Amino acid sequence: MFSAPNATPATAAHVSVLLDEVLAGLNLRAGGRYLDGTLGLGGHSAALMERTQGRAWLCGIDRDPQALERAAARLAPYAGHCRLFASEYASFPAALDALGWEHIDGALLDLGVSSLQLDVTERGFSLRGNAPLDMRMDMGTLSRKDREPWLESAWTVVNHADIHDLRRIIEMYGEDPQAKRIARAIVEARQSTPIETTGQLADIVSQAYPAHWRAEARSHPATRTFQAIRMAVNDELGQLERFLDAILPRLAVGGRLAVISFHSLEDRLVKQRFRTWSTDCLCPPHLPRCMCGHHAEARLITKKPVVPGREELRDNPRSGSARLRIVEKLPPYKELS
Secondary structure (H helix, E strand, O other), X not given: OEOOOOOOOOOOOOOOOOHHHHHHHOOOOOOOEEEXXXXXXXXXXXXXXXXXXXXXXXXXEEOOHHHHHHHHHHOHHHHHHEEEEEOOHHHHHHHHHHHOOOOEEEEEEEOOOOHHHHHXXXXXXXXXXXXXXXXXXXXXXXXXXXXXXXXXXHHHHHHHOOHHHHHHHHHHHHOOOOHHHHHHHHHHHHOOOOOOEXXXXXXXXXXXXXXXXXXXXXXXXXXXXXXXXXXXXXXXXXXXXXXXXXXXXXXXXXXXXXXXXXXXXXXXXXXXXXXXXXXXXXXXXXXXXXXXXXXXXXXXXXXXXXXXXXXXXXXXXXXXXXXXXXXXXXXXXXXXX
């Protein structure tokens, strides 16, 4: 568990995405227990505590030690009601068990890469500068014993993944139509000397693009490749799947889950899971009657994803791809006697 009182002051500016929409959607109450699985710099959690006059209880989780330190400083005024853990958010049940919380009244995930990670060039997340290839959200502080060794960091992916794995990662997570050309270019480049920096990788990917694609690209040609490698290194879709597998039983009846996603694959996964939870029968439509016996476990609070408004987009351009979805847990289904 991470201790707030000994934290150093936060120094980076931070804008929380869809803040008002999240606070309203979680249906907060004083005395409620809440989980912030992606604490980041603590913006959503600090606002949650302020909205409840410091009378809510918070379990905050983040695997980035720099983010935890700054979030702890931000939450210091509410330290008696906040418990912070250095962990992957998919491991949240262990944190709740450590607090003796069987159920919670709300949970939040704000997925993707944080402003802190993007803005600290040496972390290797950004195309700006020429930093060492890293991209580990946990900075190597958490165990990765169940992962393939070549998934340890961006450097190991770029220099040790075979061409088929590279292509699959860039196609799956980056959704880049040039994945085959990019993977081949990376493998060819590393044969003479290891690829050490973000600048080297960005140049290799850019040169792999056809000239007319480079000329017409709205963003740097390496943007999707960087995103794909980051998602693979940090097992971002696997984390989300495991979290969704475990969260519903830990929500109290009436408790809400809010998820902000920035990637189409993440949003699709959340959308499909929420739809399953909120649907009574999951049988194929051609069956004359229900054979699955499934009953809705949650109801959709957001029928469609909530997106940033014009003012937020103006003030925080990074919020452009944000999508917020919220569900509320229903009471257990009871057969009519």
